[in-house]
Amino acid sequence: EADIYQTPRYLVIGTGKKITxxxxxxxxxxxxxxxxxxxxxxxxLIHYSYGVNSxxxxxxxxxxxxxxxxxxxxxxxxxxxxxxxxxxxxxxxSEWTVGIQYFGAGTRLSVL
Amino acid sequence: xLKVEQNPLFLSMQEGKNYTIYCNYSTTSDRLYWYxxxxxxxxxxxxxxxxxxxxxxxxxxxxxxxxxxRLSTLHIxxxxxxxxxxxxxxxxxSGGSNYKLTFGKGTLLTVNP
Numbered sequence: 001e002a003d004i005y006q007t008p009r010y011l012v013i014g015t016g017k018k019i020t021x022x023x024x025x026x027x028x029x030x031x032x033x034x035x036x037x038x039x040x041x042x043x044x045l046i047h048y049s050y051g052v053n054s055x056x057x058x059x060x061x062x063x064x065x066x067x068x069x070x071x072x073x074x075x076x077x078x079x080x081x082x083x084x085x086x087x088x089x090x091x092x093x094s095e096w097t098v099g100i101q102y103f104g105a106g107t108r109l110s111v112l
Numbered sequence: 113x114l115k116v117e118q119n120p121l122f123l124s125m126q127e128g129k130n131y132t133i134y135c136n137y138s139t140t141s142d143r144l145y146w147y148x149x150x151x152x153x154x155x156x157x158x159x160x161x162x163x164x165x166x167x168x169x170x171x172x173x174x175x176x177x178x179x180x181x182r183l184s185t186l187h188i189x190x191x192x193x194x195x196x197x198x199x200x201x202x203x204x205x206s207g208g209s210n211y212k213l214t215f216g217k218g219t220l221l222t223v224n225p
Contacts, residue, residue, distance in 0.1 A: 031211055033213075040198075040218075040220070041217065041218070042200070042215045042216060042217040042218055043155075043200070043215045044215075045212065045213070045214075048212060059214070090154060090155070092155075094211045098143070098160050098162060099143060099145075099160070099204060099211030099213075100145065100157045100160055101145075101155075101157070101211065101213065102157070103154040103155040103156075104154060105153070105154050106154050
């Protein structure tokens with residue numbers, strides 16, 4: 001059983017607000033990922049990290065930013081939320097042997 | 113740029129029937145993953161296939177990989193309602209141990225009584 005936690009699960013905010021989506025894992029995995037998924041659609045990688053102080057942008061351009069100061073923590077921040085940011089955000093971490101990614105429960109974000 | 117294509121995207125089948133979901137990818141890779149997602153939930157790992165000819169089975173699901181054809185299949189045997197979910201394949205495009213995955217669009221499977 002993977003231990004990866006995302007908070008909040010649901011968030012409704014107004015345009016222009018700054019938000020941070022939290023993601024933590026207790027498995028000691030070096031690699032962590034953020035995906036964006038619209039309902040019924042595929043996952044798009046928006047950020048990833050191979051370890052502390054390492055962050056890279058993913059395949060889908062995103063206005064969000066991430067940080068990785070501790071192995072277990074990989075928060076995602078939107079400085080000024082817009083309705084186009086409405087989506088589900090999934091965090092994952094990867095074990096080192098064969099690369100299986102374990103996913104958190106996700107944050108459903110609605111920007112009004 | 114790696115492209116991953118699944119078909120069909122929608123599959124409605126009766127309980128007890130067999131069917132196959134296909135996953136094609138466009139560039140060389142020797143690691144392919146299958147995940148399941150229930151409505152409103154997150155993704156759960158089903159299989160990881162690591163070499164040409166790899167076959168994995170769990171219950172009524174069997175996955176295989178042909179790296180030469182760049183094709184993976186997920187075969188469903190004698191479907192039951194509990195298998196209703198969206199199934200994603202994902203391919204590692206990074207090489208080495210970076211494990212950067214590109215996902216297909218997913219196949220929404222509905223199993224009817």
